Amino acid sequence: MNSLIAANISQRPLRTAISIIGVALGVILITLFVGLSRGMMRDAAERQANVDAEIRFLPSGNVSLAGNPLMLPSRYADAILHGVQPTAEDPDIQPKPPIDGVAAVSPVGEYVQGSVAGIGFEMVDGIDYPSFINTTHLTLAQGRGLEDGRTSGTEYEVLVDHYYAASGKDIDGRPVHLGSRITVLGHTFTIVGIYEPSVLGRVKIPLHTMQQLLGGVENCTYLLVKCERPELADRVLQDLRRYYPGNNVILTTEIPALYSQTLAPVEIFLNVVIGLGLVISVLVILLAMYTTIIERTREIGILKSLGASKRFIVMTIEKEAALISVLGVVLGFVVAVIGKLALEANTRLMIDLEPKWLLIAAMIGVLGGVLGAIYPALRAANLDPVEAISYD
Amino acid sequence: MTVLETIDLQMIYHVGKVDVPALRGATLQVEPGEYVAIMGPSGCGKSTFLHIVGGMLKPTSGRVMIEGEDLTAMTDAQRTDLRRRKIGFVFQRFNLFPTLTAEGNLKLAERIYAGKDNRDPARRREVLKVLGLEDKMNHKPLELSGGEQQRVAIARALINRPAIILADEPTGNLDTENSGVVLNMMRQLNKEFGQTIIMITHNSEAAARADRIIEMRDGHVVRSTVSTQAI
Known part of the structure; x- marks a missing residue:
């Protein structure tokens, strides 16, 4: 089955590449936006920490x-x-x-x-x-x-x-x-x-x-x-x-909490970005795999004639989607690292690619791919074997 | 034990509001090791019969027994499982996976049959040798002739030792020479391995190579004769 998956992926290199890029886009979106937010907050906190005064007096x-x-x-x-x-x-x-x-x-x-x-x-x-x-x-x-x-x-x-x-x-x-x-x-x-x-x-x-x-x-x-x-x-x-x-007289130790209040809308925005990354992955894989299933209707009929169970067919399609998603995650990370280096070299933006968020981005990329493949996989598994094998 | 028995098999297709009967009570018995050819005009129900026997269609009524298992009493999943264990299909259009090599096609069938870790390389070599495909294993279907493709398809059907091979017009897409080769090989498999084969064909010369010829008309089995070659 693994050779079937590899063959399917290599058979349509352009579509595979577009799918991988689509998943990568979601991963890049999450890693860079979250990294930017975390990096700027960390930078601001570090610069704040070098204030020796205990009190800030605001109007x-x-x-x-x-x-x-x-x-x-x-x-x-x-x-x-x-x-x-x-x-x-x-x-x-x-x-x-x-x-x-x-x-x-x-x-x-x-x-x-x-x-x-x-x-x-x-x-x-x-x-x-x-x-x-x-x-x-x-x-x-x-x-x-x-x-x-x-x-x-x-x-x-x-x-x-x-x-x-x-x-x-x-x-x-x-x-x-x-x-x-x-x-x-x-x-x-x-x-x-x-x-x-x-x-x-x-x-x-x-x-x-x-x-x-x-x-x-x-x-x-x-x-x-x-x-x-x-x-x-x-x-x-x-x-x-x-x-x-x-006036507002506050201890400088309270400032991180104030930053959190100020940045609350940013957190909402980041959640939207994460959701968007997931939606992009789901849609890209859904469209790619749905098209694949239609193109391969006859091959699914062959699998059924060989006695392949619905589970076998679903797993074949899901593994293919997962492989594309993993490749998309890897590409996303590579582009994110290049983007980080380029932005930090040419601007004064700080981008932190934290392992926790890289893991979350990877999980969202793969999860999106697996979720996106569910409908096409179930559709393939439920095709009528006689109609499928007669499909032109 | 009879390897295949169909009893009063009926199949009605519902096309819009119109009922189209394809089988009207087909009854047939096939013994283990028999090579049976089914002939009949287009629309007489041959292919429907084959699809039902292969568990790909559920009949409207009647029974299908394969080695004592009642196919018609099974769920879709159970029919799929029986097809995996006991049926090998050979199609007119070969139906190989174009992206896989000949060996890849066989391995996929093995994988579906036995799972990831239960392949039988010795069996694979034996089948390939009988079908004369040892030097074609790394070729993809488009790199093979029609006759070679059909031989790979036969090898795929044979690899898991099915109770019955169901062949739907296996020489329909082949020239005379390749048809002869494929038919000879099917005969050889039947003789050497005792493989039960049920073959649909329009070609009377092909049918003559079988042990028995079944004639179908209007959804009925109308005649069963021992072929001249068998005599």
């Missing part, structure tokens, strides 16, 4: 972590550290004490721009460099840090992380290095430093420059609050909520 109503406009007054950073009192210029201001236990506060602007590489997006941070290095693990590997962006000649300077430096291209399409010019927020910036490890966005410009370019003068997206000791975080959090009501 009212903002629990999303992506694409925030500049809505939070940057002066809150000073207020948290040093307190605020009414002044002659602003006599109505509510007095607030300095928050005890806070070691450093850094305002951060966050902007999502389309990737310079053309596929995907990338996060740009506007930072106040001196306070930022006190609230994160950012360390310069090459060059120097950022100025405040207020001095002429320093406003269009940029820091990039080591990953960007290894894979990015300058405005002329050449690999980047210190001194390279890249496009950020539609303007040309010069790389003055390369840092590691990756922290938040890969590209960092002076906060003041971001404020000027986005029109959010003296505002930021959020504050990073570093405590004198980690165990003070809960108390500092309570004080911040007490003195700055109406």
Whole structure:
């Protein structure tokens, strides 16, 4: 029977190839989309982990972590550290004490721009460099840090992380290095430093420059609050909520959960993609095997005349479908790996091909093939032997 | 024991609202080792008779006994199983698998008969030798002449030692020379292996090689005569 299956598959190479490609398509869809989602989440989590601050202070109503406009007054950073009192210029201001236990506060602007590489997006941070290095693990590997962006000649300077430096291209399409010019927020910036490890966005410009370019003068997206000791975080959090009501003050340890909330629609989308992969496999094999059965009606009649049971006929067709599906899965994996390498080499997208998801994709590919062959197999098994053997 | 017995076999096809009788009470007995030719004009029910005896059709009424087993009392699956164990078919159009070699066709029949691990290479060699096909085993059907293809089909029918070989116009697609070769081989198989053969034919010369000639008319067995060759 195995030689019959091999012969059947090799008899119609074009149809076999199309079937294999169809199954592979479903596998590629699942592996790349899931891999992309997992890779980007892992990358974001790793970059988040390099934030040293225990608390993130976001403006009212903002629990999303992506694409925030500049809505939070940057002066809150000073207020948290040093307190605020009414002044002659602003006599109505509510007095607030300095928050005890806070070691450093850094305002951060966050902007999502389309990737310079053309596929995907990338996060740009506007930072106040001196306070930022006190609230994160950012360390310069090459060059120097950022100025405040207020001095002429320093406003269009940029820091990039080591990953960007290894894979990015300058405005002329050449690999980047210190001194390279890249496009950020539609303007040309010069790389003055390369840092590691990756922290938040890969590209960092002076906060003041971001404020000027986005029109959010003296505002930021959020504050990073570093405590004198980690165990003070809960108390500092309570004080911040007490003195700055109406804002979202969260522990950075809660951020993964917030990401999960933000990415819940992505999970739904991934489930749709997985379902789509299964449907593609089922339909491709269903059509291929159905056509095969019609073409081979006479051969099925011969099998019946030889005394082949319905089970034998069903198993022959199912094994053929399973073999095509396995070949489709293998092709899908090969293309997925090539796709991963190509995308990671040419974009800043991260794709994780995790064994668990490869296994799921393989199972869906083969399961889809086996399911898709059930109807044609049963139809073949139930053909009338006399009619089948007389079929032209 | 009688290898085949049909009793008052009737078959009516329902074509739309019209009933078309193909068999109207065919009764026949075949003894083990007999070589029987069935003749008759087109539409007399020969092929229907053969398909019923081979378990591929269920008769409207009557009984078919094969080595004591009542085919007409069986389910579809049981008839398939009996066909696998006791019947070998040879068709006018050879009906070999075009994608398999001659040996592949035989192995497939063995596989269906005995499963994956119960093949009998010695039996295969013996059959191939008798049919003169030793040097054709790796050829696909399209690489063989009509006579060679029919010999492979006979080998396939014979490989699992069936109780009866049912041959439906086995020389209908062959020229005179190849027809002679195939008929000689069927005679040889009948003599050397004691193989029971029931052959439908329009060719009186082919029928004359059998032990007995059955004539059918309008769905009845009308005459049974010992052939001149047998005499």
